[in-house]
Amino acid sequence: MRHELVAVADASDWAAFHAIRRVELFEAKGRFGIYNDQHPDDYADFAHPLLLKVDGRAVGTVRIDLLGQGRAAIRLVAITATEQGRGLGTVMEALAAERARALGVSELxxxxxxxxxxxxxxxxxxxxxxxxxxxxxxxxxxxxxxxxL
Structure with a gap:
């Protein structure tokens, strides 16, 4: 299996990114009709929206928000329900930490x-x-x- 954490860039990646978050973080918890796929934080200069892909298939999301002074927050972390329990959260966490280091982050x-x-x-x-x-x-x-880090 090939794991990669990619920057959300094209329309299909954005669609997958929002679908995973909406389903896993909102609808699975009974929060219907409130997910905002146009939230300005997802598109802000400080935000780095990322999609975990396994063999090219989107299975997880994380956003790294640069807070300044070597600190960043990870936000809205999700793995699709069908892929949970397979170690992909650990893979995504490690890849996100690696990406944060490359962005100059020393504390997540x-x-x-x-x-x-x-x-x-x-x-x-x-x-x-x-x-x-x-x-x-x-x-x-x-x-x-x-x-x-």
Whole structure:
């Protein structure tokens, strides 16, 4: 299997990127009709939307947001339900950390869903309150974490 984390660039990648996030992070959690595929943060200069592909097939998403001073947040991390439990989250996390390093990042932060905190801890993240102002709306129950690169 060939794993690659690619920058979302063309219309088909954007469609896959939004479909995975909408289904896995919103609809699978009962949040219908609220996903915004035109959210300005996805297209901002600080944002690096990425798509995990396995043998050319889109199976996961992550966005790296540069926060400045060597820090970046990873956002809206998802693996398709059919591919979960196969180690692809670990692959994507490692590839995202590698991409962040290439962007000059030395510290990654995340607002982790409670059910994902164990995954992050297994991949080297620690609980760390990095910005309580982030914990609003859909992130209100998240656990803040960081990973030094």
């Amino acid at each position: 932060v995340v607002n982790s869903a409670a059910e994902a905190a164990g995954f992050y801890e297994k991949t080297g993240w620690t609980r760390y309150d990095w910005d309580p102002a982030e914990l609003v709306n859909i992130a209100s129950a998240c656990i803040q974490m960081r990973k030094l």
